[in-house]
Amino acid sequence: MQKSGTIEKILLEFDPEAKNLLLALKKINASFGYISEADAGKVADYFELPLAKVYETASFYDLIETKKTANLEIKVCSGGDCVLGNSAEIIREIENYFRIKAGDEFHPKVRLEKISCLGRCAEGPIVVVNGKAYEKVTKSSIYEILDKYAK
Amino acid sequence: MLNNLKIITEHWGKINPLRIGDYLNVGGYSALGKFVEKMDPQKVLEEVKLSGLTGRGGAGFSTGAKWELVMAQKSKEKYFICNLDESEPGTYKDRMIAENCPQTLLEGIIISALTIGAKKSYIYLNGSYAKAQETLERAIAQAKEHKFLGAKILDSKYSLEIEIFSGAGAYICGEETALINSIEGNRGEPKIRPPYPTEAGLFDKPTVVNNAETIANIPWIIQNGGKKYVKNATKLFVLGGSVKNRGVFEAPIGTTIKKAITELGGGMQKGKEFWFAQVGGASGHLFLKKELNVPMTGSGAILVVDKTANIYDLLLAWTGFFRRESCGKCVPCREGTFRLHEIAERLVDGEIAQRDKEALEDILWTLENTTFCPLGKFAAVAVRDAIDKLGILK
Numbered sequence: 001m002q003k004s005g006t007i008e009k010i011l012l013e014f015d016p017e018a019k020n021l022l023l024a025l026k027k028i029n030a031s032f033g034y035i036s037e038a039d040a041g042k043v044a045d046y047f048e049l050p051l052a053k054v055y056e057t058a059s060f061y062d063l064i065e066t067k068k069t070a071n072l073e074i075k076v077c078s079g080g081d082c083v084l085g086n087s088a089e090i091i092r093e094i095e096n097y098f099r100i101k102a103g104d105e106f107h108p109k110v111r112l113e114k115i116s117c118l119g120r121c122a123e124g125p126i127v128v129v130n131g132k133a134y135e136k137v138t139k140s141s142i143y144e145i146l147d148k149y150a151k
Numbered sequence: 152m153l154n155n156l157k158i159i160t161e162h163w164g165k166i167n168p169l170r171i172g173d174y175l176n177v178g179g180y181s182a183l184g185k186f187v188e189k190m191d192p193q194k195v196l197e198e199v200k201l202s203g204l205t206g207r208g209g210a211g212f213s214t215g216a217k218w219e220l221v222m223a224q225k226s227k228e229k230y231f232i233c234n235l236d237e238s239e240p241g242t243y244k245d246r247m248i249a250e251n252c253p254q255t256l257l258e259g260i261i262i263s264a265l266t267i268g269a270k271k272s273y274i275y276l277n278g279s280y281a282k283a284q285e286t287l288e289r290a291i292a293q294a295k296e297h298k299f300l301g302a303k304i305l306d307s308k309y310s311l312e313i314e315i316f317s318g319a320g321a322y323i324c325g326e327e328t329a330l331i332n333s334i335e336g337n338r339g340e341p342k343i344r345p346p347y348p349t350e351a352g353l354f355d356k357p358t359v360v361n362n363a364e365t366i367a368n369i370p371w372i373i374q375n376g377g378k379k380y381v382k383n384a385t386k387l388f389v390l391g392g393s394v395k396n397r398g399v400f401e402a403p404i405g406t407t408i409k410k411a412i413t414e415l416g417g418g419m420q421k422g423k424e425f426w427f428a429q430v431g432g433a434s435g436h437l438f439l440k441k442e443l444n445v446p447m448t449g450s451g452a453i454l455v456v457d458k459t460a461n462i463y464d465l466l467l468a469w470t471g472f473f474r475r476e477s478c479g480k481c482v483p484c485r486e487g488t489f490r491l492h493e494i495a496e497r498l499v500d501g502e503i504a505q506r507d508k509e510a511l512e513d514i515l516w517t518l519e520n521t522t523f524c525p526l527g528k529f530a531a532v533a534v535r536d537a538i539d540k541l542g543i544l545k
Contacts, residue, residue, distance in 0.1 A: 019316075019354075021336030026278070026319050047336075060338040060478070062320030063278045078468045079240035080433060080454045081391040088464035116322060116472055117240035117433075118279045121391045122398050 006031065007039055011046045021047055025058050034065035062115070070111040072149055075128040076102075079117030087125035090142050097146055158371045158385050159364065160401040163251040168286055171293035174254040180299055182370035183258050187307045190373070192266040196222065199266075199369070201377030207386065208234060208325070208362030209431065209450040217359055220349040221267045224357040231264035231272040232334075232353065232360045236318055236325040238277060239432035240472060241452040244387040245363040247399045249276075249283035252367075253290035257313065259366035261299060262373060265309045267359050272311060274363075275330050278318040287315055322476035323526055327352075327360040329478070340480045341524040364451075388447065390416040392455035393423045409443035411453055423457035427541065430454075433472050434529030437536035462543060463499040466534070470495040473530035484527035487518045491534060498543070508544060 010027050014020040024043060029035055035043075035058050044051040058064050076082075076091050091102055094112055102112045120126055123135035127142065134145055166173035174180070186195060200215030221229060233256070237245045248256055264272040276284055291313055294300040302310040321339045323329045328342040331353050352358025364387055372380050384404040391397050394416030402415055408430055412418070419425055428438045431449035438445075447453070456465070470492040477488040491514055497503045511534075518531040537543045 018336035019334055022319055022333060023316070026317070056338055057336060060321065060340075061278075061318075062475075064319050078471060080429060080465060080468055081241050083464050083468045084392050084454070084456060084460055088461065088467070114471055114475075116238065116320075116475060117242075119237060119243035119246050119277065121241055121243060121389070 007042055011043065016047045018047070018049075021049070021054070021057055022061070025054075025064050029064045033069045034067060036068075040066075070107070071109040072111070073128075073130055074110070074112045075115045076112070077116075077118055077120075077124060077126040077128075078114040079121065079124070081121035082117075082124040082126060085125040085136075086139060087127075087137075089139050090125060090127065090137055093139055093142050094146065097143070097150075156383050156385065156403075157401050158383070159248060159255065159367045159387060160251075160399070162255070163247070166252065168251055168253055169289055171254055171290065171297060174252070175297075179254055180258055180297075182373040183261055183299060184305065185373055186262050186265070187305045187309065192222065192268065195262065195266040195373065198372055198377035202368075202372045202380035203377075203384070204365065204368055204372065204380065206362055207364035207368075207451070209239070211448070214361060214365055217349060217361070218263070218267050220347075221357045221359050224350065226357050228354075228356045229267055229269040230353040230356055230358040231260065231267055231269040232327075232330065232358060233260050233272065233274045233363055233366055234325065234327065234330060234360050235274055235276045235280070235283070235363045236330060237280075237363075238320075238322040238325055238476075239434065239450050239452065241391050241429075241432050241454050242389050242450050244389050244399050244451055246277070246280050246283050247387075248363050248367050249280070250286050253283075253286050254294065255367050255370060256287075256363055257290055257294050258299070259369035260313060261294075261304070261311055262369050263359070263361065263366055264311050264313075265304075269359075270311055272313045273334060273353070274313060274315045275324070275334065276315055276317045278320045280317075284315060284317055291315070321478070322472075323478050323524070326524060326526075329524075330360060331358065338478065340478045343523075386447065387451050388415055389450075389452045390455070391452070392428075393420050393425075393457035393460075394418065394453075394455045395420055405446045407444050408438060408447050408453060411447055412443070412455060416453075416455065419455070419457065423459065426456050426458045426460065428453055428455050429533065433469055434532055436532055437540055439540055462537065462541060463495075466495045466537060466543065467492070467499060469533045470530070473526065477526060477530070481523035481527075483517045484522040484524075484530070487514050487522070487527060488530050490514050491518070491530065495534070503544075511538075511544075 014024045040054045044054045098110045100107045125137050127134045127137045204214040205211045235245050324333045324339040326341050329339045333339040348358045385401045386404045388400045396417045400415040429435045432452045473488040474492040477484045479485045494507045515531045518527040
């Protein structure tokens with residue numbers, strides 16, 4: 001597969017210094033959606049670090065996934081401003097729509113997560129679906145968004 | 152009315168942030184010119200100390216004092232870091248600085264870094280700030296073309312490189328030792344102090360970490376002198392929630408919360424009645440109506456909550472936030488934030504038991520007094536205030 005070719009390419013963009021580890025992990029995450037164990041191994045070899053060290057760093061940050069992500073990733077901002085704009089209600093609507101619960105990993109295809117403030121409070125509530133951010137989402141407009149993806 | 156002097160927001164919306172020419176036309180980089188031609192690091196330090204400039208990220212440490220500590224270090228290698236992590240919920244003033252006038256920030260970074268003797272500077276940028284990153288990257292490229300950056304700045308003996316380090320989403324990385332850990336490729340956990348970053352910071356070299364807003368004041372101070380700044384110092388406010396005007400505003404430092412809400416924010420939205428304000432983000436105290444006549448402190452975020460708000464949703468947001476963001480390094484915080492959120496969930500479901508109420512007191516005390524870094528303390532603030540002032544347990 002082409003994948004094995006490109007991870008080496010990504011790594012070669014970075015000098016194997018510790019200060020580039022997080023940046024390299026972010027880039028791999030952006031290309032593949034998550035850091036697989038095999039990929040983490042390659043990163044460890046390239047940076048000459050133990051595999052555990054790579055995981056230690058990778059698992060810490062919100063923007064890096066160490067597990068395969070779901071087909072449909074919905075993230076709802078739960079900062080104070082978005083909550084005042086009813087983001088908690090929006091979460092409940094999404095939970096009902098897919099019959100899931102925020103934070104659970106039981107649904108094979110859909111995952112819903114509450115996330116921390118993205119610093120876009122004036123445009124809130126913010127809902128991020130598969131990386132695309134929707135602004136000023138309401139209890140009813142969320143259905144238009146979900147219908148788009150759920151088909 | 153509030154004094155209208157603008158130091159940071161002066162050019163916002165009037166110049167194109169993607170064109171350095173616009174900034175030069177309004178007198179940009181003349182502070183750097185003045186520094187290179189007529190001043191030396193010692194003189195800059197004097198002006199900054201005279202200005203009384205303090206950290207605008209929330210902690211409020213004296214900027215001049217911090218610089219002096221690093222300048223006194225003998226190490227040849229020093230680092231200057233601009234803290235633009237800004238993950239405090241409800242705060243986005245630094246993002247606005249980067250997006251609206253990135254060159255002011257760069258000019259400030261250049262002067263600050265050269266003053267403390269750094270040849271390399273990092274901008275630690277919040278990982279979600281994609282637009283700010285693009286804007287800053289272009290600004291850096293343009294500054295290099297004009298010889299404001301790189302080797303031999305404006306044909307002087309000074310040289311400086313600025314690198315953007317985009318974070319990966321972690322609240323605690325706004326704390327300076329955690330931020331340094333993060334650049335070094337580690338988990339963004341805080342380190343024990345001493346040694347302070349001013350002695351052994353990034354790559355164990357003396358390091359200054361300053362908030363972006365703090366740095367954006369530097370060009371003005373160099374241009375107009377530290378003495379003049381004392382009377383004119385400003386602070387950025389971020390107003391959110393149920394006020395009429397939401398957004399970022401610049402107002403004199405010491406402006407009271409009440410004035411910020413009524414004059415900057417234009418008062419409450421139509422038909423909404425003030426309940427309380429949370430000041431300083433998710434880690435901020437709650438202020439009731441009668442408590443608003445105090446000067447604003449901390450990061451500058453004010454979340455105005457009206458009486459129709461669901462306090463339980465807010466409670467879950469606060470406790471959930473700190474549960475997510477606790478780095479797990481120390482037990483009191485890792486377990487404390489987790490249990491706090493659990494109890495909040497039971498409270499919301501109406502299943503809270505007497506046992507929980509008693510445990511709550513223990514947990515809050517533990518968070519306030521025993522955690523490794525301030526995150527634990529922060530986690531307790533809003534919940535404690537909600538119990539004491541809003542009576543959520545009654």
